[in-house]
Amino acid sequence: MAATATKVLRTAGGATQRVQFGHGVEVGGPGFVVIAGPCAVESAEQMEHGSAAVSAAGAHALRGGAFKPRTSPYSFQGMGEVGLKLLHEAGRKQRLPIVSEVLEVTQLPLMLDYVDVLQIGARNMHNFALLRAVSKVSRPVLLKRGFGATLEEWLLAAEYLLDGGNDQVVLCERGIRSFDTTLRNTLDLAGMAWVKERCRLPVIVDPSHATGQQSLVSPMALAAAAAGADGLLIEVHPEPDAALCDGPQALTPPLFEGLMRALPPLLSAVGRTMARPEALAAAVGG
Numbered sequence: 531m532a533a534t535a536t537k538v539l540r541t542a543g544g545a546t547q548r549v550q551f552g553h554g555v556e557v558g559g560p561g562f563v564v565i566a567g568p569c570a571v572e573s574a575e576q577m578e579h580g581s582a583a584v585s586a587a588g589a590h591a592l593r594g595g596a597f598k599p600r601t602s603p604y605s606f607q608g609m610g611e612v613g614l615k616l617l618h619e620a621g622r623k624q625r626l627p628i629v630s631e632v633l634e635v636t637q638l639p640l641m642l643d644y645v646d647v648l649q650i651g652a653r654n655m656h657n658f659a660l661l662r663a664v665s666k667v668s669r670p671v672l673l674k675r676g677f678g679a680t681l682e683e684w685l686l687a688a689e690y691l692l693d694g695g696n697d698q699v700v701l702c703e704r705g706i707r708s709f710d711t712t713l714r715n716t717l718d719l720a721g722m723a724w725v726k727e728r729c730r731l732p733v734i735v736d737p738s739h740a741t742g743q744q745s746l747v748s749p750m751a752l753a754a755a756a757a758g759a760d761g762l763l764i765e766v767h768p769e770p771d772a773a774l775c776d777g778p779q780a781l782t783p784p785l786f787e788g789l790m791r792a793l794p795p796l797l798s799a800v801g802r803t804m805a806r807p808e809a810l811a812a813a814v815g816g
């Protein structure tokens with residue numbers, strides 16, 4: 531029989547592991563956490579406007595890809611180190627921890643100079659060399675589910691990180707491929723809830739990649755909150771029509787603000803609350 535995950539499993543009655551993103555942002559605690567920002571870092575201006583908007587709306591962390599895993603080699607591949615610098619500057623200015631994807635083992639030293647949280651993307655969930663390398667660094671990890679991965683395979687990928695010594699891991703459901711190609715992916719909310727029951731790691735949901743469609747992002751974000759997710763990953767772009775990557779699924783700042791206003795009453799209906807925004811926590815020394 532194939533080996534199954536053990537280190538990621540919840541002990542009977544055990545609490546969810548809490549993962550710190552920078553100072554003051556805790557994923558897996560009582561507060562619901564929202565990570566937001568563009569798919570890709572594209573320019574100083576885009577980061578300036580985008581980061582100010584998500585911070586003003588109450589996001590807890592800022593995301594942005596500097597190295598993009600694109601299906602076509604002719605698509606925008608990301609700004610690389612220049613992008614990491616822009617993301618880092620925007621995050622420090624807004625007092626938000628930053629999340630960015632590491633594509634390759636060789637990029638790790640550079641990423642560690644800039645980012646607070648290392649994202650391992652859906653296409654790399656099965657990259658065991660990358661998982662092993664990231665397991666050896668003391669930086670929190672956002673591990674996305676591969677779009678063709680079973681729940682057990684996702685847990686085993688997380689097991690690589692814990693087995694190597696890094697237990698600061700947050701899982702992210704971002705939709706899987708199914709027979710139905712109408713939408714970009716199929717959001718597996720029941721799978722998220724199953725993992726929450728079984729696994730001691732926090733689980734967040736990315737309704738942006740899960741749907742690929744702006745109008746569906748907020749409804750699925752609210753559904754994820756109702757179903758018990760620990761937080762959300764949301765793509766926000768100041769000008770989605772001009773985005774170099776994933777524009778059709780990006781929320782505008784006003785749409786994101788609307789989602790952030792809709793979340794607290796929804797969370798309160800299921801006995802939960804939003805986490806305090808990082809900027810506020812930092813301002814009061816929390």
Ligand code: PEP
Nearest residue numbers: 569651652653674704739
């Ligand atoms: C992303 O977060 O921009 C991304 C590439 O996500 P995924 O790995 O889930 O496709």
Ligand code: MN
Nearest residue numbers: 569765775776
């Ligand atoms: Mn994207």
